[in-house]
Amino acid sequence: MKFWKHWALPFKGGQRNCYIEQVARPLRIRAQFTPSKERSRSKLHAMPTDRKPEFFKGAQLRVGIIGCGYVGLPLALRFAEAGHRVTGFDTDPKKVEMLNVGKSYIEHIQQTKIQQYVNSRHFSAATDFSRLDEMDAILICVPTPLNEYREPDLSYVEQTAKSVQPHLQKGQLVVLESTTYPGTTEELVLPILEKSGLRCPIAAGTENENVAGDFFLAFSPEREDPGNKQYGLAQIPKVVGGVNPPSGRAAQALYGQVVAKVVPVSSTRAAEMAKLLENIFRCVNIALVNELKLLCLRMGVDVWEVIEAAASKPFGFMPFYPGPGLGGHCIPVDPFYLSWKAREYDFATRFIELAGEINTSMPYHVVESLGEALNRQKKSLKGSKVLVLGVAYKKDVDDLRESPTLKIMEILQKRGVEFEYNDPYFPHLHKMRHYDYSNMKSVPLNPQNLGKYDAVIIATDHSSYDYSAIVDGAKLVVDTRNATRRVIRNRDKIFLC
Ligand SMILES: NC(=O)c1ccc[n+]([C@@H]2O[C@H](COP(=O)([O-])OP(=O)(O)OC[C@H]3O[C@@H](n4cnc5c(N)ncnc54)[C@H](O)[C@@H]3O)[C@@H](O)[C@H]2O)c1
Secondary structure, rough: OOOOOOHHOOHHHHHHHHHHHHHHHHHHHHHOOOOOOOHHHHHHHHHHOOOOOOHHOOOOOOEEEEEEOOOOHHHHHHHHHOOOOEEEEEOOOOHHHHOOOOOOOOOOOOHHHHHHHOOOEEEEEEEOOHHHOOOOEEEEEEOOEEEEOEOOHHHHHHHHHEEEEEEEEOOEEEEEEOOOOOOHHHHHHHHHOOOOOOOOOOOHHHHHOOOOOOOOOEEOOOOOOOOOOOOOHHHOEEEEOOOOOOHHHHHHHHHOOOOEEEEOOOOHHHHHHHHHHHHHHHHHHHHHHHHHHHHHHOOOOOOOHHHHHOHHHOOOOOOOOOOOOOOOOOOHHHHHHHHHHOOOOOOOOHHHHHHHHHHHHHHHHHHHHHHHHHHOOOOOOOOOEEEEEEEOOOOOOOOOOOHHHHHHHHHHOOOOOEEEEOOOOOOEEEEEOOOOOOOEOOOOOHHHHHHOOOEEEEOOOOOOOOOOHHHHOOOOOOOOOOOOOOOOOOOOEEEEE
C-alpha cells in the first residue's frame, strides 16, 4: 500500500542547510583576507580608464559574484549560460570546494548545470578576494538579516564592500543585489569603495547623462523565488538604478544580457525601495488574510472558499493565503529594514508594524487551536504527544530560515507538549541563531507511528505528503494550510486553524 510518497525524496537538502548553519557561519570572517595595497595598486592601470557603459553589452565579460547562496549561485550560472566567464566568491571554503568539483548544496540547483559550466571553464569559485581585480563586473549577493533587536544587520554588506575596496579597478561595475533599505548603496557601499581613491559621483538628471567617474555603482534587487518552476531568473524582469546615469546604463547593459527585461529607475534609492515595496505588499496582504481567517473561524465561514471565490474576479484582486505565520529569508525580515530607516525621518510605518504584529501572532494561534482541538477530546495540551509535519518555511523547499514551525515548536515546548517532527527535506535539525533543536531527527511516517500521537499539526504542506493517509492514520489533524482540502475520509478528525 502506498502511504508515504516522500520516502522517495533524496534527503540531502537538510544536511546541506545544517552544514550552512553550523560550519559556514563560524568560518565566515576567518576565510576573508585582504592582500597588500601594493599588489592591488600595481594593477590599477590594467583596466581601461575610459570605459563606457556600453562596454557591458559585450561578450565574454568577467563577472564576479560575491555570495554563492540561494541568490548568487543561480545568478552566476545564468551569466555562465550567457557565455560570460564567471567567478563565484564566497567566504565559505567548503562551498567553494564543492562548486569547483561541480557539486550543488542547494536542493533545486542541478549538479549537472554546475558541472557543465565548470567543465567549459565558464564558472569557477574562489575564496581569494584578490582575484576581484580581474573582474569587469562585481555583483554582491550576501545576506541582509535582522539582528537580535530586529534591526538591519548590514555587517555582511559592509564586510563585502571592504573586501572589494582594495581590489577596485577603474572601469569596474559594482552592483549591490542584497535586499536593503533605501540609501544603503550611496551611504554605506559608496564611501567604503571610494576609500580606494577612485570616485563615482552621486548624480541624476539629463545634465549628468555622461558625468565622469572612475567606476560604476548600481543597485539591482534580486527577485529569485527558489523552487518556482514558472518564473526562473531569465524570465523575471530586473529593476536597475545607478548612483549616476552612466552607472545605471552600465548595469542595464550587463543585466540585459541575462534577463528578458530590464526596468531602469532613476536612482539606487528607487531600486532599493521597489524591492521593499514588493515584499511589504506580500507581508501586509498575508497579514490581512491571516486576520480575516481568525474572524472567519469565529463566524464559521471557510476562509479558503472565500478567497477562491474572490479570486474569480479577473481584475483588481490577487489571492493571498493564510497560514501558521511568515517564513523565509525575505518577507518576515525585509519590511523591518524600511521601518528602521523610516525612524530617521520621524516616520512610523504603521502598516508594516501592524502586519508584523498579526503575522507573528499566528504560531501562537496554531498552538491555541491545538489546545482547543485536544480539549474537545477531553485531553490537555500539557503532556500531549504531537507530531509536527514540515519545518521548511514553505512547501517543497529545503530552507527553514525564519520558519514559523520553529516558533510553533518553541511554544509547544514551553506549554509542556511532547513533540516530534517529520520533514523529508530535513532528516535532522541543528542549532540555529534563535533555536536549538540539535538533537531532533525527522521521525518516519507510517500508520503505526502516526497512531502514537494525540495530534498531528500540518505546518508545511509539502506536495510529497499523502494527506489522505495521514488523516487515516492520525487521531487528530490540526491543519494550518488547508492541505487536507481534498481528503474525503475521516474529515471529522480534521481541525482547520
Ligand atoms: N533567498 C531568496 O529567496 C532571496 C530572494 C530575493 C532576495 N534575496 C536577498 O538576497 C541576499 C542574499 O540572500 P541569499 O538567500 O542568497 O543568502 P544565502 O545565505 O543563501 O547566501 C549568502 C552567501 O553569502 C556568503 N557570504 C556571507 N558573507 C560573505 C562575505 N562577506 N563575502 C562573501 N560571501 C559571503 C555565504 O557563505 C552564503 O554562501 C539577501 O539580501 C536576501 O534578502 C534572497
